Amino acid sequence: MGKKVLITGFDPFGGEKINPALEAVKQLDGKVIEGVEIVAQEVPTVFHESIKVVIHAIEQHNPDIVICVGQAGGRTQVTPERVAINIDDARIPDNKDNQPIDEPIHQDGPAAYWTTLPIKRIVHEMKKAGVPASVSNSAGTFVCNHLFYGVMHYLEKNAPHIRGGFIHIPFIPEQTLGNNAPSLSLDLIVEGIKTAAVVAAKENEDIREIGGTTH
Numbered sequence: 001m002g003k004k005v006l007i008t009g010f011d012p013f014g015g016e017k018i019n020p021a022l023e024a025v026k027q028l029d030g031k032v033i034e035g036v037e038i039v040a041q042e043v044p045t046v047f048h049e050s051i052k053v054v055i056h057a058i059e060q061h062n063p064d065i066v067i068c069v070g071q072a073g074g075r076t077q078v079t080p081e082r083v084a085i086n087i088d089d090a091r092i093p094d095n096k097d098n099q100p101i102d103e104p105i106h107q108d109g110p111a112a113y114w115t116t117l118p119i120k121r122i123v124h125e126m127k128k129a130g131v132p133a134s135v136s137n138s139a140g141t142f143v144c145n146h147l148f149y150g151v152m153h154y155l156e157k158n159a160p161h162i163r164g165g166f167i168h169i170p171f172i173p174e175q176t177l178g179n180n181a182p183s184l185s186l187d188l189i190v191e192g193i194k195t196a197a198v199v200a201a202k203e204n205e206d207i208r209e210i211g212g213t214t215h
Contacts, residue, residue, distance in 0.1 A: 002035040003201035006063035007193060008054055010070050010143065013045035013095050020172040021069040024189045033194060036201040039063070045095045045143050047088060051150030058151075058159065065163050065200045066151055067117070069193060070144035072168035073175070076182040078126060078192035079136035080119040081166040084149035085112045089141035105149045113152035115165035118206035122196045131192040132184065135211040139166055163204075167196060 009025035012018055022042055029040035041057040043050045058066060072079065086109050088100040119135050126133035139145040148166035155164050169192070170184040 002032070002037055003064040004037045004039065004061065005065040005067060005197040005201050006039050006041060006057055006061050007197060008041045008043045008057065008066070008068045010043050010045045010050070011095065013143075014092055016175060018172070018175065019071055020169055020175070020186060020189055021071050023172070023186055024169065024193050025069055027190050028194055028197070034198050034202070036198050038197055043068070043147065047094050047098045047100060047143055047146055049096070050143055050147045051154070054147060054151055055154050058154070058162065063162060065117070065197070066155070067164070067193070067196055067200065068147050068151060068166045070147070070166065070168055071171065072140070072144070073171050073181055075168060075170045076184070077132040077134050077170065078184070078189060079134055079168045080117065080122050080196065081115060081136050081139040081148060081168060082119060083112050083114055083137065084139055084145055084152055084166065085141070086110065086149055087141055088146055091142065094143055105146055106153055109149070109153050113149060113156065116163040117165035117196070117200045118203050119165065120209055120211045121203055121207045122199045123211060124207060124209065125199050126192045126195050129191055129195050131188050131195065133192060136168060139168065144168065163200065165200075167193065
């Protein structure tokens with residue numbers, strides 16, 4: 001039996017017409033790569049609702065791995081996240097005008113959850129595939145971190161055999177025509193997420209190499 005990976009991508013937010021996270025995961029939906037089945041789920045950029053949608057998808061598909069993907073405009077690389085923190089502190093409103101400030105995601109939850117994906121191995125393999133990548137040590141305090149924390153909390157309590165994590169991706173070029181923000185092609189982003197899915201499905205153990213960053 002091959003492994004199944006659920007990947008999720010947010011809808012556009014913050015005035016953008018496109019979200020490369022959603023565009024990338026849609027390209028991988030239904031693919032079987034090296035025996036790894038990938039299923040994709042669109043997620044609303046909405047506090048709490050996003051967690052409910054992904055929990056429903058986990059219960060529907062029963063994956064071995066969950067990888068949530070989100071846009072981080074300004075980053076130059078594909079960045080698997082190390083840690084989710086138990087706080088919402090929204091710089092802008094979500095897609096339903098919620099803007100929580102300094103609120104815990106789960107009142108009874110721990111301060112943080114570590115990813116259970118082999119993130120340094122994933123970064124290593126992304127680079128081998130020609131994808132700019134690095135480990136990130138902050139998923140922010142918007143809906144991306146919110147979903148990452150909520151999914152890890154659910155898995156810890158209900159399905160500890162399922163491993164999960166989050167990957168941030170840069171803008172794609174069409175989003176940067178009116179500004180100087182860095183971007184990465186959608187093809188490279190898709191290649192990075194595909195690599196992450198296959199590595200996470202096949203490898204439980206991470207590697208030990210330098211990978212600390214300031215973000």
